[in-house]
Amino acid sequence: EPEVTQTPSHQVTQMGQEVILRCVPISNHLYFYWYRQILGQKVEFLVSFYNNEISEKSEIFDDQFSVERPDGSNFTLKIRSTKLEDSAMYFCASSEGTSDTYEQYFGPGTRLTVT
Amino acid sequence: AQSVAQPEDQVKVAEGNPLTVKCTYSVSGNPYLFWYVQYPNRGLQFLLKYITGDNLVKGSYGFEAEFNKSQTSFHLKKPSALVSDSALYFCAVRDWRGRRALTFGSGTRLQVQP
Numbered sequence: 001e002p003e004v005t006q007t008p009s010h011q012v013t014q015m016g017q018e019v020i021l022r023c024v025p026i027s028n029h030l031y032f033y034w035y036r037q038i039l040g041q042k043v044e045f046l047v048s049f050y051n052n053e054i055s056e057k058s059e060i061f062d063d064q065f066s067v068e069r070p071d072g073s074n075f076t077l078k079i080r081s082t083k084l085e086d087s088a089m090y091f092c093a094s095s096e097g098t099s100d101t102y103e104q105y106f107g108p109g110t111r112l113t114v115t
Numbered sequence: 116a117q118s119v120a121q122p123e124d125q126v127k128v129a130e131g132n133p134l135t136v137k138c139t140y141s142v143s144g145n146p147y148l149f150w151y152v153q154y155p156n157r158g159l160q161f162l163l164k165y166i167t168g169d170n171l172v173k174g175s176y177g178f179e180a181e182f183n184k185s186q187t188s189f190h191l192k193k194p195s196a197l198v199s200d201s202a203l204y205f206c207a208v209r210d211w212r213g214r215r216a217l218t219f220g221s222g223t224r225l226q227v228q229p
Contacts, residue, residue, distance in 0.1 A: 004158065031215060043159070043205065045216035056216055091158060100215060101166045103149060106158040 002026045004107035006092050012113045013082055021077045021110045023092030032075045033093040033104060034067065036060070043091065049075065082114045117142040119208050121220035128196045129228050136191040136223045138206030148189040149207040149217065150180055159205060165189060176200070196227045 005024045013019050025032050034046040048056040049067050066078045075094075079086055089111050093104040118141045128134045140146055147166055151159040163174025170182045180191045189206060203224050207217040 006158075033215070035217075042221050043207075043217075043219040045218070048215050056214060058216065093159075095215070101147065101164075103161045103164050104215075104217065105161060106151070108156065108158040 004092055004094055004105055006090075006107040006110050008110060009108065010111045010113070012115065015084055015114055016081050019079050019082055019112065021079075021090050021092075021112070023075045023077075023107055024073050025075055025092065025094030026096070026105055027073070029094035029096045029105075030098060031055075031095045031102075031104075032067075032069070033095075034077045035091045035093065035106075036088040037091065037109075038085075038088040046077075079112075082112075084114050087112055087114045117146075117208055117210055117218045119206050119218055119220035121204075121206055121223045123223050124221075125224045125226065127226045127228060130198050131195050134191075134193050134196045134200070134225065134227070136204050136206075136225060138189045138191065138220060139187050140189060140206070140208040141187065142208050142210045144210050144212060146189075147209045148180075148182060149209075150174065150178070150189075150191050151205045151207060153203040153205065153222075162191070162204075196225075198227050198229055201225055201227045 007022045032049045035043050037043045045058050047061045064080045068076050089109045091109045092107045095102040095104045120139045149164045150162040153159050165172050165182045173179045178193050203222050205222050206220040
């Protein structure tokens with residue numbers, strides 16, 4: 001069964017550094033997403049991406065965040081200058097087609113620790 | 116703004132007994148509702164969804180959920196629990212107006228005891 005994959009599984013970085021989290025969505029999917037879960041809190045939506053542009057973003061997704069689909073398979077989340085409060089589990093997801101009834105399939109997550 | 120409540124942090128049931136994991140939601144307009152399960156060191160796995168139609172929806176691994184519009188609930192159920200069902204369960208909602216962002220509940224940890 002096709003799966004969403006994410007690398008690395010765990011990233012440790014120092015405050016102020018840039019990090020790039022990588023995801024490979026399911027190959028025939030068209031919509032891509034990033035969510036995050038701060039320890040002990042709810043899973044929160046960050047951004048959705050379709051047709052090489054952001055289709056929706058939350059208040060969390062400020063100017064320090066950016067997303068990109070650099071090639072036909074990868075989808076990345078960049079955090080330009082990490083803060084302590086960016087420490088969280090980051091989940092990538094994808095969904096197929098343009099119908100909004102499709103469910104989202106999630107990757108295993110990248111745990112980001114900012115020190 | 117849309118929201119989801121999972122009132123129980125933890126649910127314990129004996130293997131073979133029926134289980135229910137509760138979820139209530141608040142959304143403008145018609146809801147799209149989802150259940151996901153998370154096993155240790157794994158991502159969120161899709162279980163089932165309600166979009167429209169029959170209020171009882173069936174999903175993976177023998178799970179089902181009942182949509183109740185008047186009570187704004189979407190409880191997850193299984194007639195006979197297995198020890199392997201022990202995991203963290205998340206309810207999620209989005210509205211029908213084209214926004215795709217899911218709003219998640221806080222999760223319910225299901226423990227099935229042998």
